[in-house]
Amino acid sequence: MSGSTSGPISGPISGPALSTRSALELEGIDFSFAARANGINVALYKDFSLRIEQGSIVTIMGASGAGKSTLGRIMAGIVIPQKGIVRRSPDFKRPSDLVYVDQHPMNGVFPWQTVLENVRYPLEKLKWESRERRDRICYLMTLFRLSALSDVYPAQLSGGELQRLALSRCLSWKPKLVILDEPFSALDGQVKAEITSALHELALKDRMTLVLITHNVADALALGMRCIIIARRPVRVMSDLDFHLGFPREENTADYGVMQQALINGIRDGLV
Amino acid sequence: MDWLRRKWRALSFVGGLLALWAIVAALRLVDPIILPAPWNVARAMPGMLRERLLADIGWTLFRVLAALVIACVFGIPAGLFLGYRQRAYKVVEGPLHALRSIPASALFPLFLIVAGVGETSIVALAAYPSLLVILVNAVSGAALANQSRLYQARLLNLSSFQMVSDVLFYEALPSIFDGIRTAVSYSLVLVVAVEMFIGLGERGLGRGIYLYQSSYRIPETYGAIMIAGMIGILLNWVVTKLQHHMLRWLPNVREEQ
Numbered sequence: 001m002s003g004s005t006s007g008p009i010s011g012p013i014s015g016p017a018l019s020t021r022s023a024l025e026l027e028g029i030d031f032s033f034a035a036r037a038n039g040i041n042v043a044l045y046k047d048f049s050l051r052i053e054q055g056s057i058v059t060i061m062g063a064s065g066a067g068k069s070t071l072g073r074i075m076a077g078i079v080i081p082q083k084g085i086v087r088r089s090p091d092f093k094r095p096s097d098l099v100y101v102d103q104h105p106m107n108g109v110f111p112w113q114t115v116l117e118n119v120r121y122p123l124e125k126l127k128w129e130s131r132e133r134r135d136r137i138c139y140l141m142t143l144f145r146l147s148a149l150s151d152v153y154p155a156q157l158s159g160g161e162l163q164r165l166a167l168s169r170c171l172s173w174k175p176k177l178v179i180l181d182e183p184f185s186a187l188d189g190q191v192k193a194e195i196t197s198a199l200h201e202l203a204l205k206d207r208m209t210l211v212l213i214t215h216n217v218a219d220a221l222a223l224g225m226r227c228i229i230i231a232r233r234p235v236r237v238m239s240d241l242d243f244h245l246g247f248p249r250e251e252n253t254a255d256y257g258v259m260q261q262a263l264i265n266g267i268r269d270g271l272v
Numbered sequence: 273m274d275w276l277r278r279k280w281r282a283l284s285f286v287g288g289l290l291a292l293w294a295i296v297a298a299l300r301l302v303d304p305i306i307l308p309a310p311w312n313v314a315r316a317m318p319g320m321l322r323e324r325l326l327a328d329i330g331w332t333l334f335r336v337l338a339a340l341v342i343a344c345v346f347g348i349p350a351g352l353f354l355g356y357r358q359r360a361y362k363v364v365e366g367p368l369h370a371l372r373s374i375p376a377s378a379l380f381p382l383f384l385i386v387a388g389v390g391e392t393s394i395v396a397l398a399a400y401p402s403l404l405v406i407l408v409n410a411v412s413g414a415a416l417a418n419q420s421r422l423y424q425a426r427l428l429n430l431s432s433f434q435m436v437s438d439v440l441f442y443e444a445l446p447s448i449f450d451g452i453r454t455a456v457s458y459s460l461v462l463v464v465a466v467e468m469f470i471g472l473g474e475r476g477l478g479r480g481i482y483l484y485q486s487s488y489r490i491p492e493t494y495g496a497i498m499i500a501g502m503i504g505i506l507l508n509w510v511v512t513k514l515q516h517h518m519l520r521w522l523p524n525v526r527e528e529q
Binding site for chain 2: 099121155
């Protein structure tokens with residue numbers, strides 16, 4: 001226990017055991033909530049391990065209340081597990097290299113800044129050169145179709161627009177690993193398809209590692225190449241599936257149907 | 273016209289009160305020494321204007337505004353800093369609340385000794401509880417700041433100053449405005465009260481009210497009291513306008529407009 005509970009999460013330098021291709025590794029994570037009415041510790045995680053490869057797009061799927069968001073927060077270092085090691089790639093030198101994007105998009109933007117200011121502010125503070133900054137803002141505003149909304153405050157945006165803003169803000173500075181918590185939950189089909197393709201383009205272009213957290217089979221299938229289904233109490237990996245599907249997804253193919261069925265089975269088993 | 277349509281309820285309530293006052297005065301239900309007729313109060317106004325009213329209003333307004341400016345300039349940054357550094361707040365929390373529970377008027381003799389009779393003590397006395405209420409509101413506003421947004425801000429390697437000025441200030445702003453609103457009434461109450469007890473040659477609405485009352489010029493007394501009330505309404509209106517402008521990004525403020 002000694003040495004494993006402190007240190008590894010706060011520092012960007014990883015332990016010696018991190019495999020060179022890993023963006024992030026969790027090993028032997030124990031995490032429990034003490035704040036229940038009867039005062040009994042509820043073990044949410046027990047000896048949980050997971051490995052995320054660099055440059056991959058991974059979906060973590062589980063039923064509601066399974067502890068998916070907690071997993072995202074543990075990965076991001078927001079929540080410190082009672083036991084276990086979180087190893088990050090030594091490439092993550094700055095705090096901004098690893099981002100967790102909250103499932104409520106309003107939590108990921110500054111509501112007192114306009115759309116344009118929201119995208120510009122992080123780049124200014126991270127000391128981007130003004131030319132690069134302008135190009136990046138222009139690219140993102142176009143990709144997420146926010147150009148016409150530059151001077152609008154987040155509170156005036158629709159759910160889909162707000163989600164697009166939250167994403168473009170968090171992705172603006174080219175983070176190396178992004179954990180997106182339910183990024184499609186508030187979106188209808190058309191908007192979802194747009195955001196998915198924007199994310200796909202950015203992940204490839206900026207060589208981002210992307211972790212998507214969702215409870216929804218269709219969302220899990222929308223993007224990525226690997227899906228981890230987790231079961232709860234305590235959280236464990238139910239199944240770890242590799243997708244062999246192209247992008248954009250074609251929903252009427254046999255492969256898609258097979259994967260869909262595999263996910264439905266997986267999440268049903270995870271509920272038991 | 274549009275303004276009238278929106279405000280007619282509030283206006284007719286005020287009109288009703290005035291009418292009631294007029295009826296009570298016309299029927300002499302109350303001794304005019306205690307309650308003069310509204311038209312007598314109105315008739316006293318031109319005379320008051322010639323005498324000292326404008327200077328009184330000017331001085332009172334100046335003192336209230338000076339107290340508020342001091343309270344904001346020191347209270348907001350100090351409160352935000354304490355809200356940001358919760359550990360520092362825990363250290364000063366006890367004495368702070370102890371200070372807050374002393375009635376400001378009880379401290380006036382002390383202020384007179386420290387700052388002497390004059391502007392400094394009046395403004396300082398009004399600034400004192402105003403500063404504390406704004407500070408405490410800034411602390412609680414900053415302490416209630418959205419944790420996810422603070423996480424987002426920390427990713428950007430902000431300095432402590434930027435953290436406070438770019439993030440916590442806005443997170444706490446709705447709460448700060450609640451504090452300012454309370455501070456406006458504190459300042460006005462204290463300034464007017466203290467003006468009653470300062471030297472004979474001094475100006476100020478409180479002084480005016482006191483002098484009119486002590487020479488039994490009752491309509492003038494009422495007139496000056498009503499002016500003091502209107503100053504309160506005016507200051508509140510200004511704060512509301514400022515709040516609407518500075519919080520125009522807040523969802524609920526938008527919907528009200």
